[in-house]
């Protein structure tokens with residue numbers, strides 16, 4: 001069975017620095033190309049938390065040291081992250097097809113995503129970006145810059161920025177044409193560059209959209225059959241990390257709501273994935289979403305694993 005699939009790539013598909021990323025995308029590309037060789041049409045979205053944080057920090061430090069480096073606004077840093085992650089992915093995917101004797105067009109689309117300027121998320125920054133710091137380091141940077149930091153899942157402190165909800169994708173018609181012409185597309189990198197209304201125009205805003213929500217919107221607009229969310233775990237669990245942990249093969253929307261009420265999915269990690277999956281599935285009957293690991297993507301699409309939300 002072949003499907004139109006929108007894929008949301010999690011952090012482990014990219015690594016956390018340039019060298020790691022070059023290595024990681026090789027492996028990622030093998031799994032993505034497997035899906036295409038199996039007859040599926042794919043469009044790939046990805047995260048950018050570590051990357052946009054790194055670019056933003058580099059530009060700020062550079063500007064402090066010399067006025068030859070201009071201060072770079074945050075949305076431009078997001079665009080840079082889309083560009084260089086897209087370059088690595090499109091280079092590696094193209095090469096992987098060549099290795100298998102196929103010439104398939106692969107293209108990255110710098111994607112702008114419209115958000116609501118009154119989104120409550122602007123009042124409460126939650127999206128972790130960049131490196132991890134100790135509490136003391138975070139407090140010192142916060143004092144100097146006014147940045148906000150939060151503890152991230154027991155791993156240290158990270159800067160947080162607002163993460164508004166994606167409403168529309170500016171490049172949706174171009175993406176549709178490319179998709180219909182059987183291009184492998186990389187789009188909505190880092191959730192897309194967030195834009196708010198500015199009179200008759202739109203302007204970039206300091207925020208990072210959650211890529212799982214942008215991929216759900218993209219899947220809706222592309223009329224995809226499946227939203228495939230790839231992360232570090234093969235399945236979603238209830239009682240995750242506890243003695244009575246139970247890995248789930250499938251969830252209905254009612255199950256999802258019940259488990260969300262029980263607090264089964266961690267906010268900022270599994271919760272947005274489950275919510276994005278629900279959003280896509282609820283949009284139209286017959287749609288499916290699956291959450292699994294990169295390594296199990298092909299098996300999941302053959303119905304052998306993953307947690308399916310239907």
Ligand SMILES: Nc1ncnc2c1ncn2[C@@H]1O[C@H](COP(=O)(O)OP(=O)(O)O)[C@@H](O)[C@H]1O
Nearest residue numbers: 010011231232233236237240264265266269270
């Ligand atoms: N109920 C759950 N079931 C499975 N994994 C969970 C659950 N709650 C939290 N997690 C954690 O969420 C992680 C995925 O979120 P995250 O690392 O933020 O995703 P990304 O791959 O997009 O970077 C999993 O690797 C797992 O450690």
Ligand SMILES: NC(=O)OP(=O)(O)O
Nearest residue numbers: 047048049190210211
């Ligand atoms: N934009 C985004 O969702 O990035 P991460 O997946 O890296 O958090």
